[in-house]
Amino acid sequence: MASTEEQLLVKKIQDGDEQAWSTLILRFEGRLTNYALRKIKDHSSCQDLVQETFLGFLSNIGNFDPSRYIQSYLFGILGNKINDLLRSRDKSKIIDHAVDSSGNQLDAGHADSAMGASTWYRGDEKKKLENDALIKCLNLLIEHLLQKKDYLKLKSIELLFVKGVSNLEAANILGIDNRTVASHRHYANNFIIEHLKKLHLSPDVFPQFSQQDQD
Amino acid sequence: MTITKATLDAFIDDHLNEQDSIRVEKAVRESPELHTLLKSIVASRDIGDHSLGAIWRREHLSCPTREELSSYKDEALDTQRIDYIKFHLEIVGCNACQANLLDLNSAKDPKANPAAREKHKQFLKNSKLLLPKKQ
Numbered sequence: 248m249a250s251t252e253e254q255l256l257v258k259k260i261q262d263g264d265e266q267a268w269s270t271l272i273l274r275f276e277g278r279l280t281n282y283a284l285r286k287i288k289d290h291s292s293c294q295d296l297v298q299e300t301f302l303g304f305l306s307n308i309g310n311f312d313p314s315r316y317i318q319s320y321l322f323g324i325l326g327n328k329i330n331d332l333l334r335s336r337d338k339s340k341i342i343d344h345a346v347d348s349s350g351n352q353l354d355a356g357h358a359d360s361a362m363g364a365s366t367w368y369r370g371d372e373k374k375k376l377e378n379d380a381l382i383k384c385l386n387l388l389i390e391h392l393l394q395k396k397d398y399l400k401l402k403s404i405e406l407l408f409v410k411g412v413s414n415l416e417a418a419n420i421l422g423i424d425n426r427t428v429a430s431h432r433h434y435a436n437n438f439i440i441e442h443l444k445k446l447h448l449s450p451d452v453f454p455q456f457s458q459q460d461q462d
Numbered sequence: 463m464t465i466t467k468a469t470l471d472a473f474i475d476d477h478l479n480e481q482d483s484i485r486v487e488k489a490v491r492e493s494p495e496l497h498t499l500l501k502s503i504v505a506s507r508d509i510g511d512h513s514l515g516a517i518w519r520r521e522h523l524s525c526p527t528r529e530e531l532s533s534y535k536d537e538a539l540d541t542q543r544i545d546y547i548k549f550h551l552e553i554v555g556c557n558a559c560q561a562n563l564l565d566l567n568s569a570k571d572p573k574a575n576p577a578a579r580e581k582h583k584q585f586l587k588n589s590k591l592l593l594p595k596k597q
Contacts, residue, residue, distance in 0.1 A: 453512055
């Protein structure tokens with residue numbers, strides 16, 4: 248959850264306070280520009296994207312939940328804008344959306360057979376609940392490991408989930424054996440499944456849990 | 463480099479470093495199976511399926527705070543924490559934290575720079591039209 252000071256800043260902007268808006272820009276402009284520069288080398292384009300990001304934030308300020316981290320939200324908007332800009336480049340051609348700009352479903356190969364039929368009927372609200380529940384469970388997992396100062400397990404799980412490496416590669420990076428990494432993955436999955444159940448959600452709606460142990 | 467479903471997930475989110483990203487892109491272009499898998503992941507996301515990795519990356523769940531990064535820069539944290547943040551920055555390659563650290567390293571008061579001050583003033587002037595009206 249965002250700090251009280253940050254929540255107050257958002258509240259002031261929502262009330263039309265120019266000084267608060269200026270403070271927010273000064274606070275986040277540098278890190279956002281550096282983020283964009285890592286993906287797009289042209290400084291001028293980066294500045295444009297950062298300004299568009301601020302405008303995007305401001306145009307939705309009425310709906311912004313002050314308890315959210317401003318930084319994550321701004322990086323999210325900027326990331327989407329960067330992807331839009333890169334869409335014209337080669338890479339995006341291989342990850343084209345399965346739905347076109349008019350909302351029509353495009354051929355998604357064997358995607359249909361890989362999706363449970365129930366997936367199609369889940370409403371947006373339910374998806375949001377599931378998403379929020381996963382955020383909560385992942386946060387609990389990370390906090391739990393940090394409290395125990397179990398950095399090895401945290402690193403292992405972060406490599407598997409965030410960087411998407413295989414068990415073997417994670418083991419090589421961390422200098423531990425493959426089985427230990429597999430046990431870390433198992434631990435994380437069980438932790439999340441247990442906490443999802445406590446939130447009265449079935450792990451079945453998260454296809455990842457049935458696909459995790461492939462490596 | 464073994465390309466798993468989670469690797470493709472990170473690739474879609476542009477979370478891989480440049481070298482790995484090029485490797486994955488090349489592999490996807492050369493392998494119809496990987497290409498189909500990539501398309502199925504995108505389609506699955508479009509209908510709202512969840513991916514732990516995508517959520518973790520999007521919400522920056524394990525990112526140190528700005529204050530912690532500042533302490534990291536000054537080496538004012540315990541060694542285990544420093545080691546973890548180094549791992550998060552260099553091995554996981556978190557773009558947001560790298561950008562933050564770079565900003566902290568080059569932090570200077572934009573008000574002290576006349577060109578930056580003018581630009582800030584101009585943007586503020588244009589954008590304040592979008593500010594909600596004061597009650």
